[in-house]
Amino acid sequence: MFEPESLEADDRRALVYTAAVANTFLLVLLVYALVTDRRPTAYWAFPVVWVTVGAWALLWTSRPPAATRTRLLAGTLAGAYLLVLAVAGGVVGPGGPPTTGLSVELTQLPPGWGPTLLYGGETVRVALVPFTTFGYAVLSYLVYL
Numbered sequence: 071m072f073e074p075e076s077l078e079a080d081d082r083r084a085l086v087y088t089a090a091v092a093n094t095f096l097l098v099l100l101v102y103a104l105v106t107d108r109r110p111t112a113y114w115a116f117p118v119v120w121v122t123v124g125a126w127a128l129l130w131t132s133r134p135p136a137a138t139r140t141r142l143l144a145g146t147l148a149g150a151y152l153l154v155l156a157v158a159g160g161v162v163g164p165g166g167p168p169t170t171g172l173s174v175e176l177t178q179l180p181p182g183w184g185p186t187l188l189y190g191g192e193t194v195r196v197a198l199v200p201f202t203t204f205g206y207a208v209l210s211y212l213v214y215l
Contacts, residue, residue, distance in 0.1 A: 084126065084129070084130055087125075088122060091121065091125050091126075092118055092122040095117065095118045095121060095122065095181070095182070096118060098181045099114050099118070099180060099181055099182075102180055102181055103180075108180070110180075113180075113183075114180050114182075116182070116201065117180075117181065117182020117183060117201035118182065120204065120205040121201055121204060123205075124204055124208035127208055127212060128208060128211070131212065131215055133215055134215070144213070144214045144215075145214055147214075148211065148213040148214035151209070151210050151213045152207065152209075152210035155206040155209060159202055159206060160197060161196065161197055161198065161199075161202060161203065161206065162194065162195070162196055163194070163195050164193070164194065165190065165191045165192045165193045165195045166192065166195075167192075168190070169191055169192050170188070170189075170190035171190065172188070172189050173189075174186070174187055174188070175187075175188060182200060182201040183199060183200070184199075185200070186198065
C-alpha cells in the first residue's frame with residue numbers, strides 16, 4: 071500500500087509539482103470548455119499527459135558528467151532522433167501544392183493543441199502543435215542525457 075510517510079522530501083516535492091502542473095492544465099481546459107461552450111473529448115487529455123510527464127522528466131533528470139566527445143556524439147544522436155520523431159509524428163514533412171505560407175491557428179483549438187504554428191511551402195511543411203513539439207523535444211533531450 072502507498073504510504074506518504076515513506077517518501078523522501080524530494081519525492082514528495084516531485085509529486086506535488088507534478089500534481090500542480092496536471093491540475094493547472096486540467097483547470098485551464100475546464101475554463102476553456104466553459105468559456106467556449108465546447109464539450110471536452112478524450113483528445114483534450116493528450117496535452118495534459120504529454121506536458122505533465124515531459125515537465126516531470128525535465129525537472130527530475132540530471133545530466134551525468136561526460137567527456138566533450140561523448141556529449142557531442144550524444145547531441146548528434148539526439149538531434150537525429152528529434153528529426154525522426156518530427157517526420158514520423160507529422161511535425162515536418164515534404165512540401166507541395168498548395169503553398170500556404172506561414173499561418174498561426176489561435177482559435178477553435180483547446181489548450182495544448184494551440185496556438186499551432188503552420189507553414190506550407192514548396193519544399194517543406196511544418197505543423198508545430200505545442201504539446202507534441204514539447205514532448206518530442208523532451209524525448210530528444212532524454213536521449214542526449
